[in-house]
Amino acid sequence: MTNHIVERASARLNESTLLEMFWGMLLSRRLDERAWALHRQGKIHFHISGMGHEAAQVGTAFALNRGVDYIHPYYRDLALSLAVGITPTDFMMSLFGRKDEYSSGGRQMPSHFSSKDKHIISGSSPVATQVPQAAGLAFAIQYRQKCGLVDPNDTSQPRLALACLGEGSTSQGEWHEGMNWAGVHKLPFICLVQNNIYAISVPLESQMAVANVADRATAYGVAGVVVDGNDVLAVYDVMVQAVQRAYSGGGATLVEAKTYRPVPHSSDDDDRSYRSREEVAEWKKKDPIMRFQNSLLEDGILNDSLLHDYESRARAEVDKAQADAEAAPLPDAEEVFGSVYAPLEEQP
Ligand SMILES: Cc1ncc(C[n+]2csc(CCOP(=O)(O)OP(=O)(O)O)c2C)c(N)n1
Ligand SMILES: [Mg+2]
Numbered sequence: 001m002t003n004h005i006v007e008r009a010s011a012r013l014n015e016s017t018l019l020e021m022f023w024g025m026l027l028s029r030r031l032d033e034r035a036w037a038l039h040r041q042g043k044i045h046f047h048i049s050g051m052g053h054e055a056a057q058v059g060t061a062f063a064l065n066r067g068v069d070y071i072h073p074y075y076r077d078l079a080l081s082l083a084v085g086i087t088p089t090d091f092m093m094s095l096f097g098r099k100d101e102y103s104s105g106g107r108q109m110p111s112h113f114s115s116k117d118k119h120i121i122s123g124s125s126p127v128a129t130q131v132p133q134a135a136g137l138a139f140a141i142q143y144r145q146k147c148g149l150v151d152p153n154d155t156s157q158p159r160l161a162l163a164c165l166g167e168g169s170t171s172q173g174e175w176h177e178g179m180n181w182a183g184v185h186k187l188p189f190i191c192l193v194q195n196n197i198y199a200i201s202v203p204l205e206s207q208m209a210v211a212n213v214a215d216r217a218t219a220y221g222v223a224g225v226v227v228d229g230n231d232v233l234a235v236y237d238v239m240v241q242a243v244q245r246a247y248s249g250g251g252a253t254l255v256e257a258k259t260y261r262p263v264p265h266s267s268d269d270d271d272r273s274y275r276s277r278e279e280v281a282e283w284k285k286k287d288p289i290m291r292f293q294n295s296l297l298e299d300g301i302l303n304d305s306l307l308h309d310y311e312s313r314a315r316a317e318v319d320k321a322q323a324d325a326e327a328a329p330l331p332d333a334e335e336v337f338g339s340v341y342a343p344l345e346e347q348p
Contacts, residue, residue, distance in 0.1 A: 009063075009240035010233035015301050021062055021232055022296060023310060025054040025289050028079035030314040031088055034322060035095055039267040043326075044095045048111050048266040050078035052230075055288030056194050056257035058083055059235025060162070063243050070141075070161040072121045072134040073113045076194060076261075077164055081113040084120060088317050092325035099331040106331050107340045119158060122341055127169035131178030131191065134163035138182065138189035138252070152247075160188040160246035167256075168199020170216075171207050179254065183221035186251035190242045193254065194229060196261040201274040214256040222252040229257025230288040260286070 013021075028050060035047040050057065053076050061083030064071070073080055078091065090102040097106040103114040103122060114122030121137070123130045138161040145152040152159065169175060170193060182189040193213045197204045210216065217224025223245060227238045235257055242253035260283040264271040271280075296302035 008233070008237045010236050013062075013233075013236075017062070018296060018301055019306075021058050021236075022289075022292055022302065023314075024058045024061070024083045025079055025232065025292065026310055027088065027314050027317060028054050028057075028082050029289055030311075030318050031082075031091060031321070032078060034318050035091075036263070036267070038095065038322070044110075045097075046110060046267055047095065048075045049261065049263050050076040050111075052196065052260050052262045052283075052288065053077075053194050053257075054079040055232035055292065056192070056229035056235050056259050057164075059232040059257075060164075060192055060239050060255075063236055063239035064162065065155060065159065067118045068156065068158055070119045070121060070134070070137050070158050072123060072130040072137070072161065072163040074123065074127070074130065074164045074166065074169075074194075075111040076166070077113060078111065080164065081120060084115075085118040086113055086115060086120070088321035089324045092321040093328060096325040096328070097330070098325055098328040099335070100328060104340045105335065105338065107336075107338065128165055128172035128174040128178075131163045131165065131175045132181065133178075134161040134191075135178040135181045135187055135189050135252075137161040138187035138246075139185055141188055142185065152249075160190060160243065162190045162192060164192045164194060166199060167193055167195035167197070167204060167213050168202060168207050170213050171199075179216075179220040179222065179252075182252035186249070188246035188249075189252040190239070190246060191252070191254045192239075193256045195256055195258050198261070198265070198275070200265045200269060201271075203274075212256055214254050217254040220252075220254070222254055223250075224254045224256070226256045226258065229259035230286045230291060232288060232292050259288070262287070 032049050032051050038044045039047045057077055057080035061080050066084050071084060093101040094103060094110040099106060103112060109125065112123055114120050141158055144150045150157045179191060195213060199207060212226050214224035214226045225238045228234050238255055242255055245251060245253055262280055262284050
């Protein structure tokens, strides 16, 4: 019998990339914490958090051709969006609903990340609607390549579409339709399900009768993978394979990253009504940032002084983003009648 030793793609990441990944996770967490504080201070009206999901998102982002491949995030994707180029100030401008807010001039809800330049597609609030849209984008990518309009190896062109959502949202019809379409057409598509075992107050076992979302992949004829979503490098490894599959014409992948949200669903939720404090405390021991931090410290890639620098830098960036957003003007009252996605004259 031959033993095939498959090298992990993450083993080839150099120290500066590993630190960049860590920085992305840390900055996202510190911004997120500030958003909660701003809400509790009555300065912003709503926050929905990506805490606990940072490894799943950063591991994914670093496997993509960032800013070129299309991504269709969901509301928890702060770390993913930052890794693709949304700035802390962009995010703060959304929280404060400012006139020059990057995604919609302050009309869209916060955490509806979008950027035409960075190929982040604007989502609507009904969950899972992004899945058939992203599969449609993947179809367009494939079609343009088949017609010879673009070279499939041209790295300046989008070569795949990624859609993200939570496990509860896979109960929606749109998810099944998008996955089926991706399977039938062998699309360059990746679906990342961030499974945090709750859909607001509804636990996983009330949503599905199988152990893993990824078990359904076979039914659509796509590859399915379950990964520890609190391990950034494990996520990166499975995403590198999914990306290669998409780029090489091998079809779609359903990646299920098992994780947890250690905070309430949103600023308007009280999670004490549906889960115990002991359960939350247990999961916090698996915090993806602590985990990565400890492993980088152990490997001598990170040290206490560098960590201190990162913390100071994160604090300074968050402070500046908040100050810039607070100083920025609000939209004029009549702008409430404007469009969310594009000015009327730009719409087809
Ligand atoms: C079609 C639709 N139904 C209900 C809602 C209200 N809602 C918003 S988020 C959410 C929970 C989604 O849970 P999950 O997919 O597991 O994602 P998570 O928030 O846990 O990351 C619900 C029910 C919605 N936005 N859209
Ligand atoms: Mg969930």
